[in-house]
Amino acid sequence: MASPAVRGLLPRRVLGGAVATILLLGHAVPALAQTDTVAAGYADRFTQVMALGAAADGVADVSNLVLTRDVARFTLATGKLYLLTPIGGRTVAALFHGTGSFAFAPPSRIEQQRLARSEKTTAIDAPVTDVLFLFADTTASELRARLAFHAETAPSLLRDRVRDALKYVSDEDSKTFDPDLMSALLNGERTDLFYAYVGRREGSPLMLMIDPHQVEQVTLSGKAARHWGADAEVLAQFPLGGRMRDPAITGERVDAAQIRSYAITVDLPQSGIGDIGFAATARLAITAEAPVGPWIAFELFPALKVDSASWDGGEPATVFKGKDSELLWVRMGAPLKPGETRTLTISYHGDLIERFIDFFRIRSSAAWYPVSLEGRTLATFDLTFHTADAYILASVGDRTDSSHAGRTVTTHWVTQGPIRNASFNLGLFKDYTLSEPGIPPVTVMISEESHKKLARVVMQQGKMRETVAADVGKSLQFFQSVYGPLPVDRLYATEIPELHGEAFPGMLHLSWATFSKTSDGGEDAVFRAHEVAHQWWGIGVDFQTYHDQWLSEGFAEFSGLWFMQTSLHSNEKYFNMLRQYRSSIVGRHDVPGPISLGYRVQLSRDADLDDYGTVVYKKGAWVVHMLRILMLDLRTMNEDRFTATMQDFYRTYQGKRASTDDFRRTVEAHVGTNMGWFFEQWVYGTAIPTYDVATHIEPADGGQYRVRLRVEQHNVPDGFLMYVPVTVDMGKKGVARVRVKVTGPKTELELPLMPAEPKAVRFNDLEGVLAEVKESKWGS
Secondary structure, three states: OOOOOOOEEEEEEOOOOOOEEEEEEOOOOOOOOOOOOOOOOHHHHHHHHHOOOEEEEEEEEEEEEEEEEOOEEEEEEEEEEEEEOOEOOEOOEEEEEEEEEEEEOOOOHHHHHHHHHHHOOOOEEEEEEEEEEEEOOOHHHHHHHHOOEEOOOOOOHHHHHHHHHHOOOEEOOOOEEOHHHHHHHHHOOOOOOEEEEEEEOOOOOEEEEEOOOEOOOEEEEEEEEEOOEEEEEEEEEEOHHHOOOOOOOOOOEOOOOEEEEEEEEEEEOEOOOOOEOOEEEEEEEEEOOOOEOOEEEEEOOOOEEEEEEEEOOOOEOEEEOOOOOOEEEEEOOOOEOOOOEEEEEEEEEEOOEEEEOOEEEEOOOOOOOOEEOOOOOOEEEEEEEEEEOOOEEEEOOEEEEEEEEOOEEEEEEEOOOOEOOOOEEEEOOEEEEEOOOOOOOEEEEEOHHHHHHHOOOOOOOOOHHHHHHHHHHHHHHHHHHHOOOOOOOOEEEEEEOOOOOEEEOOEEEEEHHHHOOOOOOOHHHHHHHHHHHOOOEOOOEEEOOHHHOHHHHHHHHHHHHHHHHHHOOOHHHHHHHHHHHHHHHHHHOOOOOOHHHHHHHOOHHHHHHOHHHHHHHHHHHHHHHHHHHHHOEOOOOEOHHHHHHHHHHHHHHOOOEEOHHHHHHHHHHHHOOOOHHHHHHHOOOOOOOEEEEEEEEEEOHHHOEEEEEEEEEEOOOOOOEEEEEEEEEOHHHOEEEEEEEEEOOEEEEEOOOEOOOOOEEEEOHHHOOOOEEEEEOOOO
C-alpha cells in the first residue's frame, strides 16, 4: 500500500482574518512535545475516557474556524470550543458548541448514490450545534495555535453532549470502545486517526472517521434503523485523498496484529439435563507485519469469559474482556515489532452452545477462539476436543487420533496448512459416509431424533442422509471437472438448526431444512451445491475486499445453479430460477447499489428485503451466467472457453485473495478483448436494460428469408452495450443462432439470410442478458 496521504495538520491563515482554517495536508509535521503514557490497565483508561469533561483552562471563543479533513469540512461559525481533560498525559478530545455547518462530498458516483439512499442527497451540507472531536494526531496543537484559550466554567450541558457522543463509539455496560480509537488511547499512539461526532440541528447525528488502520480510511456513518435498538451504519467509505487502493494490500485492515497458529484444547462436557458446556485453552502465536501495541485487541464471542492468560514461560499476561463484550484486549508488555512472534496461552469458557430440541447450536461458528480484527488472516490449527461419547463431532482439519476413556471421547484434528477460519459441530448425530471414485469421502451427519420430533409440524422425507450425501458427492464431482481438483481428503456435511449454510475447509454446515425434504424446483440442489462450491470460491480462492465478495457468494450461487441444471438434466429449472432471480433484481435494481458495494448494499431499514442476497448472490450469479453465454460457441454450443476461464482463475488464485479486476483480466485473456465495459456495467453499475423488440420477416432471393430487428433500449445510459443472443427457429429446417450488438436508444439490425422460413425469432435467447424484453409490432 502507498504511504498514507495524511501525516498531520498544518494551519492556513486566510487573508483578512475572516476565517481560520486547519487543513489536512499530505506530509508530516513535528511530533508534539508531550509525554504520552501507556495505560497500565484497560478498565481505568476506559473509565477516564467515559469521564471526559472540560479541562480547567481549555475554553476558547470561536469565530469562523474551518477544519478540513479530506472531503469533510467543519465550519465553526460562532460558539465555544472546549478542550477536554487529558488522557494519558495528552489532549485527545475537544467539544464545539454553538452554530456551524458540516459539509461532506464523497468523491465517487457509487459512494454519492449510497449516501443519497440514506440522506436523500449526494453531498451533505448541514447546520450543526455540537461536534465532539476525538483524535490521536496534531489537532490539539493546531487548535491551540489558532485559538486563545482561557479558564471558564463549562456549562452543565457539556457533560451531556460528551456522553451522548461517546455512546456512539462505546458500550458502557460491557466496557467496549471502538478498538482503533481505544488502541490509540491505551498505547499513547501518534497516528492520523481522527473522529468527529456531528450533532446536526436537524436529523440524526453523524460520525466521521479517518482511521489509518483501515484500507478505506474515510468513513461516514449514521445511526442504523433497527427494531431492536440503534447501531452504526456506514453511509460512505473510501480511501483517503481519492487515491486508488494499493492492490498489494488485501483485506480491510493494514496493520492489525495477526495470529498465525493455534493449538486449542476444547472441553465439551455433558450436563445432567443434556446440555453441553464449553471451555477451552488456546495457545496463540501472535505476530504483526507493522509495529503494534503494547495493547492489542482481538475478537472473541461476547458470551465467553476469560479465566487466565500467560506468556510462553509462565509469566501472567494482562488481558481484559468486559462482560458480554466482543473484544479481548491483551497487553504485550512492549510493542510488537514487525516479524516478532509472542506466544500467549489463554483459558476461557462460556455459553457457546445452546440446545434446540435435539439439535445443538454453536452460537458463533468462527469467533469461538480469539480472532484478529482483520478477521481473515490465514493460520494453522491444531485442535483437540473432549466430548461425551453420546455425541459425534466433526472439525476442520484431518483427524489424526481418536481415543475413548470412560464416557469421554478425545479426538485430535490438524489442518494441512493455513486456513482462514476454523469450525466444528457436534450433536446426537447419525452419520453416513459416501465413498465414490474420484472424490474425497463425504460424511453426512444428521440429527434423526430431532427430525422425528419435527415431523409433527414439518413434513419430513425419508432417507435424507443418503439424499444429501448424493447431492454433495455429485456436486463435488461436477465442480472438480469444471473448476479443478479439491485439495481435501474428506468432506463433512453437518446439520445445524439454522436456515442458512456455512462453509469451512473440508466442512459444511447445512440447514436442518435441507435435511427435511428436497424441493421439486431444484432449490435444495442449488443450496447444497452452493455450500460445496465455497470449497473453490471463498475458501480455495478468497475475495480481496468486501467489494469483491461476489467472487465468493455470486460464484457459489451460480455454481449451485449450474450443478442443478446438469444433475437434474433440466434447462427449464435452470432458466426458471434465473427468471425468479431476475424478478427480484429488477424490483430493486437501482435502489441498493451495485454488486461492488458488497455487504453495504444492505440498509438496516430494508432488512426484510434482503438486498444483500438479491445483489451479491443473485445478481452476482447472473453476471457469471451472462459471461457463460457470452463465451458460448453458438454454432456448436461448446462451453470450453468458459470452463477454461473458470479453471484458469481458480488455478491462478488458489490460496490467494482475488479481486474483481483479477477476474476481469482472466476473462479478457480467454475472450481476447477488453471487457472493462462489461464489468463497469454489471459489477460497478446498477442499470438493467429493457428491450422493446420488433421483428420483420420477408422473402428474399433464392428461397431465402430476411429477418430484420428493431431494438429500442430503455432504462440504461445511451452507451450501454450488450451482445444479445438471437435464435431463429425454422421448424424442421433447424435453428440458427447469432449474437447481435445492441447499444444506444435504438438499434436496427438485419440478420444473415435464413435458408428457410422462420417460425419464431427468440431475442435474448438462453437468458443471455439480465434484461426485460417486450415485443412490439413492426409498423408501430
